[in-house]
Amino acid sequence: MQTDTKPELLLDYNVTPLPSPLVPGQSGKVKITVEDSPYYCDQIQFSVPCGDDPADIFATPPPKPSLCISNNHWTTGDPKPIHNTEGGPHYYQWTVSNAENNYAVIKTDFTFTGNVNALGGQAQIIIDEDSGTNPGDLEGREGYRSVTKSDKPLFYLRNLLAIDHLSPGFPCGAFKLGYPIEITWEGNGTSYDLYQSGISKAIYSGQDTNYTLEQGITDITTFCCVAHNANGDKLYECLTLTVTNPAITAQTVTSAGQEEVDGDMTTNQATCNTLSLSSNPTVMAAPPPNASNLIDNASAFRLNGDFKVGGDASFTGPLTCDSINTDNLTIQQSLTLNTQQESLFGAPILVTSGIDIGFGIVPAVSDGYAVVTVSGPILPITESAAYGALGIAGVLDWIYTYGGNSGLQYMSETDGYLMLPVPAGSSWMYQGANIIASAPISFISVYWIPVGKAGSEQSVGFKTPPPSGKNIPDDKHPRAHFERYLAAKRKRRSELIASMETMLETTFDAAQKEEMIEQLMKL
Secondary structure, three states: OOOOOOOOOOOOEEEEEEOOOEOOOOEEEEEEEEOOEEEEEEEEEEEEEEOOOOOOOEOOOOOOOEEEEOOOOEEEOOOEEEOOOOOOOOEEEEEEEEOOHHHEEOOEEEEEEEEEOOOOEEEEEEEEEEEEOOOOOOEEEEEEEEEEEOOOOOOOEEEEEEEEOOOOOOEOOEEOOOOOEEEEEEEOOOEEEEEEOOOOOOOEEEOOOEEEEOOOOOOOEEEEEEEEOOOOOEEEEEEEEEEOOOOOOEOOEEOOOOOOOOOOOOEOOEEOOOEEEOOOOEEEOOOOOOOOOEEEOOOOEEEOOEEEEEEEEEEOOOEEOOEEEEEEEEEOOOEOOOOOOOOOEOOOEEEEEEOEEEEEEEEOOOOEEEEEEEOOOOOOOOOOOEEEEEEEOOOEEEEEEEEEEOOOOOOOEEOEEEEEEEOOOOEEEEEEEEOOOOOOOOOEEEEEEEEOHHHHHOOOOOOOOOOHHHOOOOOOOHHHHHHHHHHHHHHHHHHHHHHHHHHHOOOOOHHHHHHHHHHHHOO
16 A cells, blocks of 8 residues: 655654564554654544454454544544555554644654454554645655564463352352362463462472362462463462461460360460370471470370470470470479380490500590400419500599509409599590510400490591600609519618628628519519
């Protein structure tokens, strides 16, 4: 229909499709804005293509397209249908007349509304105007503006509803406790996720546009439907439902008589004379603001399942249950354990043993006892001495015990034993050896006896021994004590032999004196 024989348009026309681009098969608008102009115009004709062709904008079945003008500067009559006998688009033509003096052009919006036809593509609106540079010299001018229709349907999610099974086909917002509820929606997504408040994972994921909650809901619940399309876009719709007879979640429950709960009971504080649960566990470990304490001020608490309390549990009467898991447990009368009781001590651990165990440090992961034993001599006829020492690093100096043949008198055997309490988190030290090592004469062993299970599960590891200066000082070393004792004993024996020489008025040679001293040392 457009011709190229007329001059170009003088006025400025801005075309805006709503939505942009127009969506086939849905209602749409085309807004043409004529801007303020220094030129003059008495009449404009808008020819909008209408039909079922890709080059048409609006479909022609009723309702027909309509025009709305934003002000009173222009007037119009009914649209005129124009049919193209040569093929191609058909048009609806609106003629608008300028009502201003001297045909001055003032900014105006012309909005065309209709049902967009089913085919995407490019369409052209033809514009004819009588315009000029002065009101007395107007001439016909012609041009066109393009409008795009999408070739893809609009991604949508709508009409998220709940259907009551007692009244199928009708949407509903309030339901009875525990009755089935069908959630339904409309959309053209490739898949959907349905979420329920209080549940982190989707209760439904798939391509269907409905889902049924067979158990219904217990209280006010919000649902959120998420639609996905092939481009990775998402749309959201939410729906909140109420319950006509909701399950009660109480802050405080005080009962003087008998209460029966068929389902779950959630409370911050429960005060009762008797609470009897035959099968289900009682769990009280919810995070704040839900309290995690249970107080029984009267009689018995009977439970066949597990009993778990996140905070304190206080009982004035007997407590009977399969297992207890609580931070603090106070029982005023009695606690009966029908199964194996918890052991106070863990399994003893042999740290090291031998005739010379050297020096080591052991970390204590629990309270416990470090024990060292020093056996009597393997060869009792051999004069001998062995020691074992214990200490706590940085806290307690060395303490030690002896074993072997003490040397105080012949054939006197001594078994040494030492036990040192060690607090958790500290490191304890050990050391031991045979002082006289002419024969394997004493055996030294070091043990760790933990308090509780934690100590039994530890792997006894050794830290790097400290420098030699951190070992037993020479003046406190058991070897030094024993050597000073032997030196004093030898001195006393020598003095005795000197007295004998004076009494007998004789002198023994060196070999005789040495033999006599060795004999006396055994006494």
